[in-house]
Amino acid sequence: MRSLSDRILTFNARIYNHALYEELHGTDGILQNYLEDRLAKIVPQIADGHVILRSMLKTMITATGASETRKFVTLREVQRELTGVLPEIVAEGLQALSEERIIETRGQDGNTSYSLSHEVMVPKVQSWYSEHEMERKKAQETLGRRLAKWKSSNKVVLLTEKQVERIRKWIGGEGLSAEAEQLLTQSQQAYEERQRKEAEQERRIRRNRNAFQMALVIGLVIALILSAIAFWQRNVAEQQKTEAQTQKQEAEKQTLLAQQETKRAEQEKIHAEEQKNTALKTQSLFLSDLARQQNERQNYGDAMLLALEALPKNMKSPDCPYVPEAEFQLYRAIMNIRERLVLKGDKAVFSKDGKKIITTDGNTARVWDAASGVALATLTGHEERVTSAAFSPDEMRIITASEDRTSRV
Structure with missing residues (x-):
């Protein structure tokens, strides 16, 4: 050509x-x-x-x-x-x-x-x-597919007798991996065991048939009894076979249902994760907008705290979606912030030398280092809200007054 x-x-x-x-x-x-x-x-x-x-x-x-x-x-x-x-x-x-x-x-x-x-x-x-090459290749592909299924099924799915014979014929024993040889051996043992059981069952049937024929010689009555027993045994075997098939079908049904439930659970988990991320993103956007509002009001400390709350704590393992707007508002607040310290409390008073600050918060008062913001002491004892606090003239003592009508030094 x-x-x-x-x-x-x-x-x-x-x-x-x-x-x-x-x-x-x-x-x-x-x-x-x-x-x-x-x-x-x-x-x-x-x-x-x-x-x-x-x-x-x-x-x-x-x-x-x-x-x-x-x-x-x-x-x-x-x-x-x-x-x-x-x-x-x-x-x-x-x-x-x-x-x-x-x-x-x-x-x-x-x-x-x-x-x-x-x-x-x-x-x-x-x-x-050539015919030999085609048969050998088909045998190799059959072995490869069945070996993969055998591994994935925890060594339960085996080869049929014809498949084993075909692989032995066209591939032989040379070049087979240990796993392939194990699959062939296990499959051969399985169908040989099945054949042995079938042969044993056939021998049992033959023995029963011989016994039945001998019973005919002994007498019609005994023959009828043995016939009834054989009939009953056959019915039991059929019933057991039917029950086994029913159990198998039920097991397959349960397996399918379990797989469907697993798939549905995975889908629900993914959906829940998506909803969670959507909610977290909405929250981060909301906090970012609050930070923007505080920046516009020149409350840069509050803006910085709101922006930090909207951002992930750890970018390598984020606990919420990253929102660029939050980072922008954080940068904006940092560039403009004027506060040196943010202390928790209702009221605050400086000492005369300006080195300490006393604040009231509920029924307690706290003393802070004005330079570092470190809490130096916490004053307790009042049963109701502390209304005022002040340093003594020598700044060696502190007096507090409370709504419980008491003062403490």
């Missing part, structure tokens, strides 16, 4: 007309001929290129039921399939196939994967398989 370029040159035209389209067997034929044409160009560039390049493309096909389709494979997976081929040869081949657009790539650096550039190329690449 002539190459794609030869066929186009035969028509001696730059326009693809209908005759050329039909000659090339439509879109599928064009792409398949393109594959052969490009491969013929690359093969001389690589040692044993004819075999190596085709083997590379074979790794990019997977079985899906009765048909084949393309798949993405990593460089490591291609190298594993092409044992005996140098890694640099594999990399060179993949690069050449990519440059000729026979394959496409995804990812970058160490996460790059490769696949055929179009699904139409699959039949052409598939035709390169």
Whole structure:
């Protein structure tokens, strides 16, 4: 068969007309001929290129039921399939196939994967398989899928007898991982145990049948009794089988319900988290607006406290959403703040030397260091609100008066 370029040159035209389209067997034929044409160009560039390049493309096909389709494979997976081929040869081949657009790539650096550039190329690449290669590849893919399910099911899901026989036949024991061999052995033991139980049950049935035949010889009455017993046993077995099926269906139903409940709980958790974040953001915006109002009123200390309350305490692990407006109002307050200290209390009095401050708050009074804002003492004892407090002339004592009609020094 002539190459794609030869066929186009035969028509001696730059326009693809209908005759050329039909000659090339439509879109599928064009792409398949393109594959052969490009491969013929690359093969001389690589040692044993004819075999190596085709083997590379074979790794990019997977079985899906009765048909084949393309798949993405990593460089490591291609190298594993092409044992005996140098890694640099594999990399060179993949690069050449990519440059000729026979394959496409995804990812970058160490996460790059490769696949055929179009699904139409699959039949052409598939035709390169021998029957043995196809069966071996299907067996490998079956083993890979079932091994993944076996791991995810806590080693409960096993292979069938036919699957074990097929894998043993087409793959053998060479190159199997310890886990794959364990799966094959465990599956074989499982169905052999099942066969043993079935054979034992069959022997039991035969023994019962022989006993029944012997009973016929002994007498009609005994035969009728044994027949009734056998009939009863059969009914019990059927009933047990029905109950087992019912229990299985119920267990599957409960499992499905549990999965649905888990999914619903996760969705509710996400929804609750979203509502919480929305509420926190609304609160932060509200506090930011209050900070703005205080800044406009030149209450920069209050504005700073409100802005800090609206911002997360720790940006690495925020307890509320970050609101840029709050940070702006905080910066604005810091740049304009004039207060040196903010002390808690209803009233405040300086000492004569200005080094101490006394404040009243409820039924207590506190003495503060005017320079640092550190509380020096807390005066208690009044039963009701303290109405006034003052330093003695020598500033060695403090007198307080309260609504409980008492004064304390």
